[in-house]
Amino acid sequence: MLEQIIFSMLCILSFGFAAKRFLFISRNISLGVNWTPDSTSFEKWKNVIFIAFGQKKMFTKWLPAILHLFIYIAFIFTQIELIEILIDGITGSHRVFLPILGSFYLLIINFIEVLSLLALIGTFVFLARRNLLKIPRFQSVELKGWPALDALIILLAEIVLIFFIFLMNSADVSLHHDSYHFFLSGFLVPFLKEFDTNTLYILERIGWWGHIIVVFGFIVYLSYSKHLHIIFAFINTYYANTKPRGKIENMPAIMDEVKSLLGISESSNDTNQLPDFGSNDVFNLSWKNILDAYTCTECGRCTEVCPANMTGKKLSPRKIMMDIRDRADEVGKKLDSGDVAFCQDKNMPLSPANFSDGLSLFSQILPEEIHACTTCNACVEACPVLINPLEPIIKMRRYEILTLSSGPADWVPLFNSLENNQAAWSLSAERSAWAADMND
């Protein structure tokens, strides 16, 4: 009975805490400006099924894709066992599904054991790739500190989790050889043959509790980690852009302004309230940009293919996404603090509309990062979960040029030439001079 009470309390605490964290993150995402996807339901679900569920884009690198697939499938099927553990934990039953499912239950557990072993292999290879082989995309500066530790923690937790699963199962097989036919755990039984029934029972409990405690810990930890992608990958692919990639988001306010300047239409902007031009903070990114940032798994496939990054420039698309996420977290915490110090207008209550902490995205992202982008879309193509790192880069360039009137000095002659000669270069020759050469 005591076990049931402790279990139920831990269950409520971890799920309750996780729910609070998800509310925090979804509020942070909603700090972004409104944006409506123009994809059809068919396109949305197609992306969820192929890209998130089917992991299609992972397979441009087959080795990590297969190892990741092991962990992913193991994770999905372990949910069956977790549901059983939840029922057992609350009601005090033991392997409640066994009498109901019979031999099918044995099949499921055996399948989970095989997957767990494959996941364990995957985990060891991943540890080696990060820490021994030192694959370049896992060594970038933006991963120093917490991001690298986060990756390590989760891989170690995976090993601990699988250890407990096998401890639980093999102790159970030792206790009930006649009914529990778990093939892989069966191999571990000889190691337990020294122990009496009582010890085996205790070992089974250690395995069972160890397993569920790691799971509860994971539920709490998830929202602080890049491992949030196990949920957000599905949401993000659902909302992903399906418009032509080459179409940069239009700015209707400026279009209307120019249309009225050219006499094409009447100015519709009679309120004189122009929206922010471009983005310098989470408040003027779209909520999708922030969702992208929270979805990022820091795999670095974007940075690995970025031509600016591979030639030593400071730009790293992954860092841009991580900076946006960290800024959203920071703003969220400050808003929740209720501290008047963060009020723009000290006489008004703290709110997203009345917030200023003297910081912005530019506090973390240097101009030389956003100036280095060639808009080649390699990062967009590379992302396995359809994040678009290019969009915030363009929005930050817009902020620099349109709001701050700054930007690279080299672009001033370009802009002057475009403005005065409607050509990218200022040349005295006529645009069609080449044709005169030919017609001769």
Next chain:
Amino acid sequence: MSIQVPVYSTLYNQGIFPEILFWVGCAGSFDARAQRVTKAFSTILNKIEVSFAILGEEEKCTGDPARRAGNEFLFQMLALQNIQTLNHYGIKKIVTACPHCFNTLKNEYPELGGNYEVIHHTSFLNGLIADGKLKLQGGGSFIGKKITYHDSCYLGRINGIYEAPREILEALDADLVELKRCKSNGLCCGAGGGQMWKEDEPGSGRINQARATEIINSGADIVAANCPFCITMLQDGLSSDATEKNIMVLDLSELIVQQL
């Protein structure tokens, strides 16, 4: 053969409405290297006897570099003026040799009120060859040499056109070797997003030189390309390399012209 490049307004005033508008672009108009591509493509257009014209002095930059640099105001100014011109003439079909112009005209103008059938010259030329309208005589000076193809970002990864250029090279009987990074994994030349007009940000190397190294490693004698910016960047990258081998960067239309 005398080459004629009519201007749209002249024909329009005579009541003639050409089937195709050839959008030349700033590079194709002003850059000496890109002008050679413009001329090669014009020669092909004359050869197939299609009715075409250019906008001439009425053509303005599409606004691609302004928009990507973040100067939306300037982009809108240029784009909306171009759309006024194009709509005034009732233009239906545009062909261009520049993937940046192609992308902006095709993907960005519709939302501003400009709806046209926009075709990159690569797809256009490939269509002509496939339909038998453009007959290749064979015997180009590149025959027997190794040719590689550089996917421009704006035609390849951004607009998904990977096969048309390769089909042209096949039709030309060229000995194609693929670069290590090609198609959706193609490496940028370094010019897009306004980089063409600015110095590199601090780093350890230049993108065009990185791409030039890949080209040299492929063992190719000629690089086929189809973007004026890529052509400039790659030729610069290859020239700055210390190796003796004189690798040429040529537009697909320049290769085709050799076999007319």
